Amino acid sequence: MQKLYFEFSPSPLAGKKILDATFRVTEPWAFQCDPRWVDLVRTDNISSSTTWSSRPKELDWMVDRYVSAGRGSLCDPDSPDAPLEFNDNPEESDENLTSTVQNFAAGKFSRLTLEVRAHDESDPSAWKRFKDDAVLSVDFVGLPGKPTGLGLKGGGTSTTPVCEKNESSPAVVSDPQPTLMATSQTLSGGESDAQLRVYFDLDTQNSDKTWSDVTPGNSSLAPSTGYVGDNRALTLKWSKLTDGKLYRYHAWTWSYYKGGASYLSSAVSDGYCYFRIDSSAPKAPKITVKTPYTECSVTSCLPGGGPGVTADFAFAHDPGDTNVVSYEYKLSTASTWTSPGPATGKFVPPRSGTYTIQVRGRDNVGSGRPGAVAQLDFVVAAGAGPVGRWHFDEAAGAALDSGTAAGSTRHDATLAGGAVRDDRGRRGLLTRDASGAPLPSPVTDKGLALSGGSAYASTTASVLDTRASYTVSAWARLNSAASSNETVLGQNGAYYSGFYLSYQSSLNTWTLRTSATDAASGNLTDQTVIAKQPAIPGAWTHLTAVYDSVAKKIRLYVNGMLQGSDDVAPSWAATGPLQIGRVFWHGGYTDYFDGSIDEVAAWQQALTDEQIADEARSLTSAGHADAELVADWSADQGSAGRVPDTASGYGRSLTLTGGAALDGESIALDGVDDAAATAGPVVDDTGSFTVTTLASLDGDKLAAKAVGYTAQVLGQRTANGLSWGLWYELTGKQTVLDENTMEEKTAPVGFWRFGRLNADGTFSGVASDESAMVDRAVRLTGVFDAQEGTLSLYVGDAANGDAQPFTAQTGSGDFAVGKGFASGAWQRYLPGRVTEVRLWAGAMAGTDQVVETVGD
Numbered sequence: 001m002q003k004l005y006f007e008f009s010p011s012p013l014a015g016k017k018i019l020d021a022t023f024r025v026t027e028p029w030a031f032q033c034d035p036r037w038v039d040l041v042r043t044d045n046i047s048s049s050t051t052w053s054s055r056p057k058e059l060d061w062m063v064d065r066y067v068s069a070g071r072g073s074l075c076d077p078d079s080p081d082a083p084l085e086f087n088d089n090p091e092e093s094d095e096n097l098t099s100t101v102q103n104f105a106a107g108k109f110s111r112l113t114l115e116v117r118a119h120d121e122s123d124p125s126a127w128k129r130f131k132d133d134a135v136l137s138v139d140f141v142g143l144p145g146k147p148t149g150l151g152l153k154g155g156g157t158s159t160t161p162v163c164e165k166n167e168s169s170p171a172v173v174s175d176p177q178p179t180l181m182a183t184s185q186t187l188s189g190g191e192s193d194a195q196l197r198v199y200f201d202l203d204t205q206n207s208d209k210t211w212s213d214v215t216p217g218n219s220s221l222a223p224s225t226g227y228v229g230d231n232r233a234l235t236l237k238w239s240k241l242t243d244g245k246l247y248r249y250h251a252w253t254w255s256y257y258k259g260g261a262s263y264l265s266s267a268v269s270d271g272y273c274y275f276r277i278d279s280s281a282p283k284a285p286k287i288t289v290k291t292p293y294t295e296c297s298v299t300s301c302l303p304g305g306g307p308g309v310t311a312d313f314a315f316a317h318d319p320g321d322t323n324v325v326s327y328e329y330k331l332s333t334a335s336t337w338t339s340p341g342p343a344t345g346k347f348v349p350p351r352s353g354t355y356t357i358q359v360r361g362r363d364n365v366g367s368g369r370p371g372a373v374a375q376l377d378f379v380v381a382a383g384a385g386p387v388g389r390w391h392f393d394e395a396a397g398a399a400l401d402s403g404t405a406a407g408s409t410r411h412d413a414t415l416a417g418g419a420v421r422d423d424r425g426r427r428g429l430l431t432r433d434a435s436g437a438p439l440p441s442p443v444t445d446k447g448l449a450l451s452g453g454s455a456y457a458s459t460t461a462s463v464l465d466t467r468a469s470y471t472v473s474a475w476a477r478l479n480s481a482a483s484s485n486e487t488v489l490g491q492n493g494a495y496y497s498g499f500y501l502s503y504q505s506s507l508n509t510w511t512l513r514t515s516a517t518d519a520a521s522g523n524l525t526d527q528t529v530i531a532k533q534p535a536i537p538g539a540w541t542h543l544t545a546v547y548d549s550v551a552k553k554i555r556l557y558v559n560g561m562l563q564g565s566d567d568v569a570p571s572w573a574a575t576g577p578l579q580i581g582r583v584f585w586h587g588g589y590t591d592y593f594d595g596s597i598d599e600v601a602a603w604q605q606a607l608t609d610e611q612i613a614d615e616a617r618s619l620t621s622a623g624h625a626d627a628e629l630v631a632d633w634s635a636d637q638g639s640a641g642r643v644p645d646t647a648s649g650y651g652r653s654l655t656l657t658g659g660a661a662l663d664g665e666s667i668a669l670d671g672v673d674d675a676a677a678t679a680g681p682v683v684d685d686t687g688s689f690t691v692t693t694l695a696s697l698d699g700d701k702l703a704a705k706a707v708g709y710t711a712q713v714l715g716q717r718t719a720n721g722l723s724w725g726l727w728y729e730l731t732g733k734q735t736v737l738d739e740n741t742m743e744e745k746t747a748p749v750g751f752w753r754f755g756r757l758n759a760d761g762t763f764s765g766v767a768s769d770e771s772a773m774v775d776r777a778v779r780l781t782g783v784f785d786a787q788e789g790t791l792s793l794y795v796g797d798a799a800n801g802d803a804q805p806f807t808a809q810t811g812s813g814d815f816a817v818g819k820g821f822a823s824g825a826w827q828r829y830l831p832g833r834v835t836e837v838r839l840w841a842g843a844m845a846g847t848d849q850v851v852e853t854v855g856d
Contacts, residue, residue, distance in 0.1 A: 013105035014797035014851070015189025016140040017264060019257070021101040023063075023086040025116055026131040037119030039064045040086040042100060044113035063088060063095045064119060084116075101138060106770060107796025110694065110779030142190025142230075144253035144266035147198050149183035149233060150273050155284025157298055158375035159233065160332045160356040163273035167248070169337075170274035172281050172360065174372045176240050182222070182251045182269070186230045188799060188847035195227035195256040198234050199265075205246040214247070227256060241277050248272040282361035282371025283318035285327065289357075289378050290314070296354070296377035306383025307352055307608050313345040313376075317361050324361040326368065332356035332375065340368060349380040350610035388463045388578070388602040392421055392448045399448070399457060405604065411463050413580060413600075417454035417592075421446040424649050426475040426540055426598040427620070428628035428840065431852065436621035445598075445628070448580065452479070452486065452594025456581040464491055466498035466547070466574040469606040473544040473557075473615055474580075477596040478503060478537045487591040488543060489600065490583035492576025493518040497584045499554075499574075501545045502591060508534045512545045512556040516569040520586070529556035531563045533810045538650070539684040540596075540628060540841040542616040547571055548606040559687035560616030560787045562609060578602065613787040617688070618842060624849050627690060627842035631682050633817075634836045635666045643667070643676065652678045654817060654837075663833075669818040671701045671711065671831025680815030681716050685723045685784075686808045688843035692781040692854045693817075694835040697728060699774030701831035702748035705730055710757060711830040712820035713780065714837055716811035721822055722756050723811035724765075724791075726780050728772055728830070729753055748774060754782040754793040755806060759822070766793045766804040777835060781854050784808070785843040797851050 023040055040062045063086045088095045104112045114136070151161020152171055161181040164171045184196040200220050203211040217239030218224070228234065241247060250273070253266040289295055290312040292304040305311065317324035326340035331347070333356075338345070340362050349355060357376050362368040385404030390413050392399045398412040415421075425445030433439060448457060464470045476488045485504050490497030500513040510531040535541065544557035547568070555565040576584065580600055581593040601615070618626040632647035633654050639662065643654040656662070658673035667676055683689040695713050702711070707730055715725020732749040752772050755765015772778065781794040790803035813821070817837060820828035844850050 015187040020139040107798035141257035142194040143187040144255040145185035147182040153179035155374040191230040284372040284374035287376040303379040303381035411459040419455040427626040447598035487583035492584040493574040560613040625845040627840040631839040666833035675819035677814040681811035697774040698831040717821035
């Protein structure tokens with residue numbers, strides 16, 4: 001009997017709503033032409049150890065056909081191939097091809113394997129052979145995403161919308177027919193062939209402060225006819241509004257199908273944009289930006305200046321205005337205006353990129369009436385690059401300096417004292433180049449591995465002039481919590497280093513130290529900044545040290561976040577080599593680092609907070625972030641109560657506890673006391689990370705729990721609770737028909753969560769969009785972006801909900817699978833199975849990277 005398998009993983013249907021599904025295969029051969037039953041079966045959700053007779057019908061059998069065709073001995077051997085097509089029969093409610101594909105597209109499970117098989121395999125006349133040309137055809141519509149870029153068209157050439165979110169400080173519009181703006185969106189995966197329009201909803205405030213809908217004289221849709229694709233900026237000129245009234249609007253994206261007869265609607269856009277029609281208020285003023293910056297025109301946008309380089313502006317009122325007495329301004333991304341002031345303004349850009357400055361005049365009516373907004377776009381150049389950068393990704397020899405600052409000398413770093421490269425570089429498995437294009441073949445990043453005895457790397461000459469402002473940064477990973485100081489970076493002076501970026505054992509954390517003098521009697525304790533949280537042995541952490549010669553301060557950053565600063569004496573010239581993994585102190589070398597160091601960089605400037613956060617984000621390209629796999633546990637590799645990590649290179653093992661067992665494919669958990677754990681933390685919880693797991697819930701055991709029960713799939717504990725985790729929350733129950741026994745049973749209803757369940761019962765994090773499926777494997781992926789301070793959750797390939805704000809807590813103790821720590825004890829046991837767990841240092845940059853890296 002030849003069986004035909006058709007497999008999808010990851011889902012190619014993410015971001016789409018499935019309207020109908022058809023499975024088609026060419027069937028050229030049968031032993032005879034008598035009609036026989038042929039079934040389409042789903043097999044990916046059944047354990048290989050399960051016998052066919054015990055497989056629940058509702059999980060496996062999907063649709064069937066009673067057909068007669070073929071070229072067997074009793075048939076015409078010259079008959080053409082007869083295609084065999086499977087569709088749901090509306091008269092048979094238990095057929096579920098379309099609903100199964102819908103659940104697959106929604107990310108409710110991560111793998112779909114379809115099999116064509118004889119209904120009765122004991123029948124020798126049953127179907128025997130099929131062509132390997134199966135096609136799953138789906139009729140779908142791209143899921144719309146809530147529109148972005150809402151706001152009014154402002155004065156000037158800028159296309160950035162003006163949206164005031166505060167009802168008490170609305171935008172002022174002098175044109176009674178305002179132009180509303182919004183950008184159409186689809187969910188990731190729904191972009192292809194999308195037919196979109198944006199629906200605008202405008203309200204006016206009544207005298208009693210209630211709101212009433214405003215019916216347009218033209219249309220609430222843009223475009224008014226036809227459709228647009230994903231991420232298209234749209235405008236709608238509204239019909240005439242009433243002078244002096246307050247208005248607000250928000251919008252939805254509509255995704256059309258069936259020739260435009262039907263549509264799906266997105267969630268509503270984030271918040272309202274408020275504005276007031278006032279034809280007598282000041283018109284939009286004129287803005288001028290001064291050198292080194294220039295205004296962007298419709299066809300040109302030239303970069304100038306750089307991060308930290310002040311942009312100066314001058315303002316002038318519209319020629320028709322005679323009573324403008326002051327001006328106020330802000331960035332388009334800001335929520336508050338500067339206090340009314342003179343006809344000038346300043347802004348210090350924190351990073352490179354395009355900025356939009358907004359300006360409005362105030363007249364002498366009453367306490368000063370604000371007018372219409374003018375806008376100007378300008379581009380901030382990237383500024384000077386690093387004077388030195390070392391990746392440690394060479395096959396052998398010195399670490400090459402790839403700094404990009406113009407005119408700077410290259411200083412390669414020589415490895416010595418037993419220093420080596422290994423395959424545990426912080427950038428992980430590289431699949432893209434800097435432009436985002438796929439590499440011909442993936443490259444495993446290398447890093448500098450140091451033993452702590454005498455191993456180090458160093459340049460032969462000074463990299464930085466330490467009398468001027470400078471910044472140094474590196475990724476560091478301690479092998480253990482040492483009893484002595486261990487230094488990541490320093491640059492030699494005559495007796496001391498100009499700076500010490502170190503792990504300080506007495507404090508169990510990272511510090512930045514400098515000395516006021518290079519004399520033998522110098523004091524190294526009077527200029528110190530100490531990190532706010534303990535160092536995490538065995539985990540990658542990003543460290544940055546800054547000396548600001550103008551402010552005469554040193555600053556320390558951990559994972560891109562400022563830890564503190566200290567006032568310092570003017571720095572002296574440390575004219576010796578840059579040391580990586582050791583430091584020069586009192587005329588000799590000490591504080592050798594035991595662990596890994598990677599991605600060392602040095603700048604001859606004091607980077608801004610935003611630039612340092614960007615460096616800690618560690619992007620390979622705009623859509624892909626560096627992510628190093630630091631744990632990989634696959635249950636099929638386990639034995640004797642232990643699941644080793646055989647893939648990442650970091651060597652931690654999960655140890656089973658309670659009655660947890662290995663069934664050959666997964667860790668089986670009873671929901672009472674079964675779990676698995678390893679000494680943690682596995683990642684630095686205050687830094688970015690990505691975690692994924694393939695897990696299934698035991699529906700019957702969950703149905704026996706009380707509503708409100710929380711079951712932790714995995715997570716990192718703190719001393720008295722949860723740092724973060726993935727878990728399931730039982731929110732209700734329902735009665736369903738068990739098609740295997742044809743009897744009614746109670747089934748659980750609940751949702752996946754990613755974040756933290758706090759001691760007071762509140763939840764910090766993000767939840768799944770739809771209720772969790774039980775009794776089948778589901779791919780769950782969580783991403784914590786430390787620089788943005790947000791959590792994201794993916795179910796299958798689909799992002800669920802919006803990224804939610806999250807404040808990290810430093811983990812301690814075990815990283816656990818199947819249980820959670822709360823109120824001083826382990827609880828929240830998971831009834832189900834966990835097939836695998838993987839963790840990466842680094843926040844994957846979006847759906848494309850998650851699908852590419854995590855996909856089954």
